[in-house]
Every structure is written in structure tokens, then in C-alpha cells.
Amino acid sequence: MKPQVIIIGRPNVGKSTLFNRLVGKKLALVDDQPGVTRDRRMGDAEIAGLQFTIVDTAGWEDEDDLTLPGRMRKQTEASLEGADAALFVIDARAGLTPLDEEIARYLREHEVPIVLVANKAEGSAGESGVLESYSLGLGDPVALSAEHGEGIADLFGGLWPIIGEKAEAAEAALEESSEEDDEAPLGPLKLAIVGRPNAGKSTLINRLLGEDRLLTGPEAGITRDSIAIDWEWTDPKSGETRDIRLIDTAGMRKKRNVVEKLEKLSVADARRAVDFAEVVILLLDATQGLEHQDLKIASMALEEGRALMVAINKWDVAENASSLFNGIKDALHDGLAQVRGVPLFAVSAKTGKGLDTMLGAAFELRESWSRRVPTAALNRWFDDALEANPPPAPGGRRIKLRYITQASTRPPRFVVFGTRLDDLPKSYERYLVNGIRAKLGFEAVPVRIVLKSPKNPYNANRGGGGNYSSGSNKS
DSSP, X not given: OOOEEEEEOSTTSSHHHHHHHXXXXXXXOOOSSSOOOOSOEEEEEEETTEEEEEEEOOOOOOOOTTSHHHHHHHHHHHHTTTOSEEEEEEETXXXXXXXXXXXXXXXXXXXXXXXXXXXXXXXXXGHHHHHHGGGGSSOSOEEOBTTTTBTTTHHHXXXXXXXXXXXXXXXXXXXXXXXXXXXXXXXOEEEEEEOSTTSXXXXXXXXXXXXXXXXXXXXXXOOOSOEEEEEEEEOTTTOOEEEEEEEEOOOOOOGGGOOXXXXXXXXXXXXXXXXXXXXXXXXXXXXXXXXXXXHHHHHHHHHTTOEEEEEEEOGGGOSSHHHHHHHHHHHHHHHOTTSSOOOEEEOOTTTOTTHHHHHHHHHHHHHHHTOOOOHHHHHHHHHHHHHHSOOOOGGGOOOEEEEEEEEETTTTEEEEEEESGGGOOHHHHHHHHHHHHHHHTOTTSOOEEEEEEEOOTTSTTOOOTTOEEEEEEEO
């Protein structure tokens, strides 16, 4: 494993900006107001060839453990367990504060090696803060500007003596394993949990992991960043261990209720998480049932081409469970016309009910989402579908559908070739899509159909009847 480096410090000293700089992407949310980061976020970082895992943490605040800031601090403290090094970040322009000194005392009580980082040190405004930081007794500070990228290379000198040997060993092990593998292994199942605020998304992931990895509580909207966690799940039926990348996301409220800049950033981050997922679980609250906003979130996932399943959480406190389940099932059937038969599960993040069944179904759903149908089998189905229900002949002119091919997977995309396809009714397109789902193993998967017609051989740019031009993209 790569060495793990933790970023720690009080709120608003630039920890997330430094995290984004080291990973080379804007993964963590950044804003002027303090306390934006609440959960630990991990990323792959590199400085001059030194590769390591960097962990962004919530700002350290001196509050009671039961308060939200106190619970955030406990998460930061937990992140130090197993860390190979810690970057203690201070604000050079603001100078040392009593909270900085308190954090330094706490860190000195632990065995994790510390690299002191004086951020925002660009220009003359940060010079006094850099000099003042020597009083912490943590060695020479690394003066840098995470926002402008100045001084980042100097971190190499501070980290190399601590993690260099482990980083080299991890890189050598990776190269050795790559040489031994004849085929690239399948990647982990990328599983995103989405839903309205307070549906229990973070609690559900904590239950799966068996630890309080994510910050939870009665307050709605605790999660802000989309947090990805790599995890190994053991299937209780087969005993097989399978890799999963769990992605927690911020709750998505109705658009008209989202007015604050930070919440808008959080929702946009959740949407990006859906883009990179393979299977999306829409988590419902059994005490609130299915609302219109849930259907909008589900439609968004399907429009992005993700495989979708729905889980009703808090089933342990559900009232009239049978009628609730059937009511939600009927509402999903009516509200998600683009995909019929979305898998629906009753689960409880508190007791663990139904979670293994849900995960097993998620792997099966990914298989359907990734399925490729042989061309011969596909066209046999296509011929049977045309024979059972021939295309209409509007105005007495027959629409000719010649053949079909699968252009891609994830999501499955099919191309139908023929003539006069602009006149093909929407109802017939739905007939083909429903047939693909029912007969070819894509029951609960978003299916795309593209219609392609031949170019007119008598136009100015004629190139022969074998050339086809793109038609409409249907799903």
C-alpha cells in the first residue's frame, strides 16, 4: 500500500486547497467560509515522483464531542490512526493562534511524524507567520502557497525522509504484480448512494464498513463532499470477496430550495459522483415514503446512463410495511417510464437488514449494464420482433428496418439501420426498447437506441448507398 499522509489543521487554513493541489484535481469543495470539509476525503498524490495517499480532514475545532464540530474533530483524530505522516497546516498570514498551539500539543503526544506547513506564505505578508511557527517545536516549516502552487516542491524534502522508503516499496510491488497479471483485473464496483437529505446515506455506508467512517447525526445536510471509500465485501452466499468503491453524496433537495452557494457546490459534486458511478442506489426514508424529488433524482441517474436501484431505508421503524413497499413499487413503475422494473429493496442501516441482498443485486445489475449481445443473436431477435409487429406504413409508404447492432455498453447502446426512420413513431421505438430489455437481459437498465438512415444517393455529396448518416438518439 502507498504511504498515507493526513492533512490536519484548524478551519480555513487551506487544507482542502492543498489537497486539491497535491492530487492535481479540484476534488474537495473549497469556499471562503470555514468548516466546509466535514468527512475525510482520500486522493492519489505525487510530488517529484514521490507517490502517496493524501487525506483531507475537517477543520479542528475546540468544541464538545457531542456537537457537530466536536464530532468532526473526532473524525480527524481517528484519521491519524495508521497514518505514516501528517501535514500540520497553519495560516502564515494570520500567524499562530491558541488553537494552532493546542493542535501542536495534541500532535506531539502521538507517534505520527509531523511536517509543519505554513500556507498562504506568498509575498511579505506571510513572513512573520513563518518565523513565528518555529515556536511550535515541530522543526523547520515548509512555506508554501497551495492556491498559487508556490513551494509545493519543498514538501518533497519534508516527506521523503519519512515515507520515501515505503513509497518505493509500494511502487515496486505494484510493478511486480502488473507483470504477473496476464489480464487486467476487473475494477471495483463503483456504487454511489444518492437521495434527499437525512435519508441515512452516511449511516448506511458506516454500517457496511463496520465503523464510524463518515460523520452522521440528526442534523440534515451533514455530508457536503462526495466521499469515495474502497472496501472489500464478502458475499455471504458464495464466500467470495469482491471490491466495491462506495461513494457517499450530499443530500439533494428541490432546486428551488437550494439557495446557498455551498449547497449548490455540494449538489453539483453529487451529480459528478453519479457520472462516475456504475450503479446508483437511490435511498428513500421509510418514514417519509416516495416524493417527487426522489423521482427527479432517479431520472437524473437514468439520463446519465447509470444502472439504478432503489432502497427503502429505516425499514425497522416503517409503518404498514407491506402497503408502503407496494405503493412505492407502483409509484416507481408509473414515474420512471424510461425503465420498468427498477430493483427495489427494504433495508435498515441500523440493523443491517437486506444490505447483503442489495449488494449482490448491485453486482448483477452491473453485469446487465455491461452486457454485450452477439450480433447474430441480436439480429435473430430483431427479425422476430419485426415479424411479430411490423413497422407501420404512414401514408402507404413502408418503413424499412434493415438490421441492428450494439455500438457500446455501459450503458448499452444499439444502432438500428433502415430507411424513412424519421417517420418511425415513438411508440415503435418504445416497442423495440422494451423488447431489448425483456428478451436480451437488460430488464432494469437504461437502453439507448440510435436510428441511422442511408444518405440520398442523388444529393450533391453522394457517396453511394452504403454510407449512413446519424439520426436521432433515443433511450
